[in-house]
């Protein structure tokens with residue numbers, strides 16, 4: 001998911017859908033294309049995707065980032081993309097695909113949940129993003145659109161509590177990424193201390209937990225006590241703090257749950 005500038009709608013391709021517009025799609029293992037969509041992908045992983053996949057694999061997010069992704073800083077960008085590393089064997093399949101389908105189905109990334117839809121947030125006046133926009137862009141080999149099972153974009157992204165949670169986290173990250181479009185590193189560049197801190201806050205929960213509890217962080221910043229108790233044991237609460245921390249240290253956005261001590 002990303003924030004789309006108002007003049008960028010025409011460049012999306014595919015079929016634009018209104019939130020309550022119907023489309024037909026069904027996927028099952030009887031289709032000739034089964035699993036073809038799970039190979040040779042640029043599969044973007046957002047912070048909540050990494051939290052879920054690392055937990056699924058029973059490893060820390062730092063180890064997951066080290067071993068399973070490519071971190072790519074594109075020319076002209078100020079924050080890197082995180083892409084799941086495809087397997088080396090023929091066809092470069094996703095490391096989690098098996099003959100039976102997705103091997104991490106309950107924890108599959110947002111992009112896989114969205115498929116064949118894509119979702120964006122249309123930038124409103126002043127760059128603020130509000131309205132959700134949807135478009136249908138399956139690859140030509142995908143036979144799902146020919147299967148009759150009607151739904152709408154809104155229902156697709158509200159299908160179950162997990163999908164709603166992924167949608168909320170990824171929308172929040174899209175708004176942060178939108179801010180990264182303007183160089184936020186105060187002259188340090190994308191390899192500097194501030195950039196490394198922001199990456200850790202989003203993608204390295206063990207590093208973030210150490211930073212919160214083992215550095216002078218709690219002397220310098222006030223965290224709501226209930227929140228503080230939760231982040232000791234709850235990765236979602238920790239990531240929530242990490243995203244707030246990015247907003248605070250880069251752009252001065254504070255709230256009652258996290259603010260500088262006076």
Ligand code: SF4
Nearest residue numbers: 027033034037142144
């Ligand atoms: S129908 Fe589309 S989504 Fe389903 S297996 Fe085939 S290519 Fe993948």
Ligand code: SF4
Nearest residue numbers: 038094096097102112
């Ligand atoms: S995570 Fe699952 S759904 Fe997504 S590409 Fe890999 S196997 Fe396919």
